[in-house]
Amino acid sequence: MAANQPEPWLRGDLREVPAVQRAVLHALALAAEDIEKWCGDLTEEQLNARPAGVAPVAFHLRHIARSLDRLLTYAEGRSLSEEQLNALRAELAPDAKREALFAEFSVTLAKSAARVRALDASRLEESRMVGKQQLPSTLGGLLVHVADHTQRHVGQAITTAKIVRGTS
Numbered sequence: 001m002a003a004n005q006p007e008p009w010l011r012g013d014l015r016e017v018p019a020v021q022r023a024v025l026h027a028l029a030l031a032a033e034d035i036e037k038w039c040g041d042l043t044e045e046q047l048n049a050r051p052a053g054v055a056p057v058a059f060h061l062r063h064i065a066r067s068l069d070r071l072l073t074y075a076e077g078r079s080l081s082e083e084q085l086n087a088l089r090a091e092l093a094p095d096a097k098r099e100a101l102f103a104e105f106s107v108t109l110a111k112s113a114a115r116v117r118a119l120d121a122s123r124l125e126e127s128r129m130v131g132k133q134q135l136p137s138t139l140g141g142l143l144v145h146v147a148d149h150t151q152r153h154v155g156q157a158i159t160t161a162k163i164v165r166g167t168s
Contacts, residue, residue, distance in 0.1 A: 018121035020143055025113055027147035031154045032109050038158040044098045049164040058096035060157035064150055065108035066091060072115045074130050075142040
C-alpha cells in the first residue's frame with residue numbers, strides 16, 4: 001500500500017473507467033503495492049524457498065504475471081500461443097533470478113492494466129471460451145477472475161514470504 005494512503009479501491013480515482021474494469025485495475029494496483037511491501041526485499045534464496053513444501057514466492061509472482069496474460073488473452077477472445085503455453089510449463093522452474101522475476105511481474109501488471117482499460121465494458125456479457133476444453137465464461141467473468149485470482153496468489157506469496165523471513 002502506498003504510504004499513508006488507503007487501499008486503491010478507497011482512493012476515489014479511476015472514475016473515468018467503467019466499474020468492473022476499475023475494480024480490476026484497483027486489484028492490480030493493490031497486488032503491485034502488496035508484493036513490493038511484503039516481498040520486495042526478499043533475497044533470491046528466500047524467493048525460491050519452499051517451506052514445508054509449499055510453492056515458493058517466485059512461483060506466485062510468475063504465476064500472477066503469466067496467468068494475467070493468459071486470462072486477458074481469453075478475455076480478448078483469442079487462444080493461447082505456444083509461447084504462453086511454454087511459459088505456463090515453466091512457472092515452477094527452480095532458481096528464479098530476483099531481478100528478472102520482479103521485472104516480469106511489474107511489466108506484466110502494467111501491460112495488463114492497459115489491456116483491461118482497452119476492453120469494451122458494454123460487452124461484459126459476451127461469451128468467451130477458456131482453456132483447452134473451451135469452458136464457457138463471459139468477458140465479465142474473466143475480468144472478475146483476473147482480480148480474484150491475482151489477489152489469491154498475492155496472499156499466498158505474502159504468507160510464504162512471512163514464513164521464509166521468520167516473521168508474522
